[in-house]
Amino acid sequence: MILGICGSPRKKATEHVLREALAMLEKDGIETEFFTVRKKEISFCQHCDYCLKKKECRIRDDMYELYPLMKEAEGYIFATPVYNGGVSAQIKAVMDRTRAIVVENMDVFRHKIGMAIAVGGDRIGGQELAIQQIHTFFILNGIIPVSGGFFGANLGATFWSKDTLDGVMEDEGGFRSLRKTVRRFKEMYFRICRGNQNPK
């Protein structure tokens, strides 16, 4: 199962493109799950170190809906709006709060795959910086980051929403980067998670 995590507090551009990405995977028979931070209570990590002793997080909030999905997933798509040239605070909180499941199982993320989607209101508003932040989280945790490659995608899928849902839907270049990145992600999925058992 591939888990898509949407880091936008709105049901707008980021959620739309993440759902498109998951639909592309489903078309090839890859099971997906969708999780959004929207309307969820997800606190910041308090660095209380409770998890180091008890192997679980002391803060009983909506991360407890996400933890089992993260443990089960074979791969991840992190989608974030660009806020001040980086990821949203909401998705950063998700990243920080994974400390509890890493402490519980040091290998929880290792040898899995991950890709990133960043949606900015400006054409060049920090999308690549946000993707690098997500890739850094992947690398730190042993998740293999999947890029889209040059000629259209580079580090991953980058969108220019002009701050609206209509704007992102018109962003042909953005969808090109999404298709390229998802194509590579699928290849990696079948290679890493299915031992090259690509049905096609």
Ligand SMILES: Cc1cc2nc3c(=O)[nH]c(=O)nc-3n(C[C@H](O)[C@H](O)[C@H](O)COP(=O)(O)O)c2cc1C
């Ligand atoms: C607090 C805040 C900071 C933002 N900073 C940036 C930015 O640095 N670069 C950018 O391109 N867009 C920025 N935006 C615009 C959002 O990235 C853009 O509207 C995006 O489409 C939001 O995603 P959503 O439609 O899924 O909510 C910012 C928006 C907010 C609310």
